[in-house]
Amino acid sequence: MKIVKPHYFDRFQCLAGACPDSCCQEWEVQIDEATAQRYLALGGDLGDALRHHLYTDDGEFYLRITDRRCPMWRLDGLCRIQAELGESALSHVCREFPRLRHDYGDFLELGLEMSCPEAARLILTEPDKPFLTEEAAGGDAPEYDTEAMTVLLRTRQKALAILQSHSLPQALALLLLYAYQAQNQLDGGEEVPWEPETELALAKQFAAKEMLPLTDFYAGLEILTSRWAERLHSPTPGGWCEELRAIARYGIERYWLQAVSDYDLVCRSKLVIASCLLIRQLGGNILETAQIYSKEIENSAENVEAILDGAYTHPALTDANLLGLLINK
Ligand code: SF4
Secondary structure, eight states: OEEEEOTTGGGOOOOGGGOTTOTTBSSOEEEOHHHHHHHHHOOHHHHHHHHHHEEEETTEEEEOOBTTBOTTBOTTSSBHHHHHHOGGGSOHHHHHTTEEEEEOSSEEEEEEOTTSHHHHHHHHHSOOOOOEEEEOSOOOSOOSOHHHHHHHHHHHHHHHHHHTTSOHHHHHHHHHHHHHHHHHHHTTOOOOOOOHHHHHHHHHHHOOSSOOOHHHHHHTSOOOOHHHHHHHHSOBOOOOOHHHHHHHHHHHHHHGGGGGTTSOOHHHHHHHHHHHHHHHHHBSSHHHHHHHHIIIIITOHHHHHHHHHHHHHOGGGSHHHHHHHHHOO
16 A cells, blocks of 8 residues: 655654643544543543543534643643553544544555644645655555546646745636646546646736635634634734745645545635635734644634635635735735
């Protein structure tokens, strides 16, 4: 089986007690069934504490957040379960976070979630280098439409190259227009020559002159923390910086192939472009803004779904508005 991962993937190390925005705060931690049954059967004080805090919702087990923190998160910054029972006793989510796994059967793509501050640091500051590929035992038959995956793998490479080709706002505008070309190929159309200068002229022609801010749209999504609500209501716009290009690269790497599930590439491209626009619009420390964006948006399946749907219906996410925000602002 082929394993594909960012070149910085193996360098990730949890900051534990030194983490500025630990994954042990604010999130309700989902506990997989096997781990929940182990906790329910556990003796002693730890077993009592786990049973006290475990609850079920819609058939899933969770640990109830207390005072905005995981009840197992000790004041010294360490996890009580890990300290007393070892890492193997952690739930799947706690063991894996912030590592992402996309298992396509015959190949596995790994990544890191930007919602973890240390992962965000690696994503934003590591130089742009190709994925690392290695062979490992195991694997299954492809669990996807192989023709569609061939198109997606080829067009993702092209999209990553486009991202490096111009000033960032122009590159993102080109990325949006290229997504339509790639979508056409995904739908069975022929590959046509890519002419960036013609596409840029098209982008200028389509770009709205009066733009809607993205903050209003994001303020209408599910909000986890009050500081995110405050950021959305009081943005301090920043400039175009190379960290935003790294965020776009991360987005393309993370979401492009997922179109194999529903053949919809354009909405995922808009998700990536809108994330850069929003993070820039919010301003502040770029690393912190990107991390909190990811925590609020990417870690909420409901929010991601709302953006993918809104890509076709919400006035702030129309092609004209996104192009206007990229080119005319
Ligand atoms: S958010 Fe990342 S660095 Fe912080 S505690 Fe969690 S895994 Fe560790």
